[in-house]
Amino acid sequence: MSETQSARPTVVYVDDEELARKYFARSAGSAYEVLLADGADEALSILRSEGARVSVLVTDFRMPGRHGDELLREIARDYPHIVRVLVTAYADKDALLDALASGEVFRILEKPLGVSTVREVLAEAAAARPT
Incomplete structure (x- = not known):
């Protein structure tokens, strides 16, 4: 692995x-290593x-099985160093505000x-990662 590759922040979408998933990976550009998952278990x-x-x-909100907010709670508990971003196409305002x-x-x-938007938010999130 080259030094350039190892210096790139890793993002899970x-x-x-x-x-x-494909669109997000392309949108993130070469500044990030993007790992793709089709659901919470993956x-x-x-x-x-x-x-x-x-x-x-970065996780979608509505998915079969566990929703993104459930995944985010688990990530917050087990991987507190990971900055978490929620994506939604639905206006479930109460659930989003709770999250x-x-x-x-x-x-x-x-x-x-x-x-x-993807690039801006990834830059902000990577900069906000606790050290």
Whole structure:
């Protein structure tokens, strides 16, 4: 692994939609190493092996099985060094406000995600990672 690759922050993106995962990975650009998961279980599997080097986790809110807010609570408990971002296409305001108020979420983004928004939020989240 080159020095440039190891210096890139690692981001985990969780979404049950394959196209959303591909779009996010392209949007993040070459400044980040992006690991993709199709749901909470796969994200947790990735974190078991790669959690120490993950800076940011971005997850969709509504997914089959466990929702993103449940995943974020588990990440906050087990991986407090990871900055957590929630993405939603739905206006479930109460659930989103609860997640934000609990301190489990750094930012909430609404779909569709634009390239500039993804890059801006990743930069802010990577800079906010506790040392």
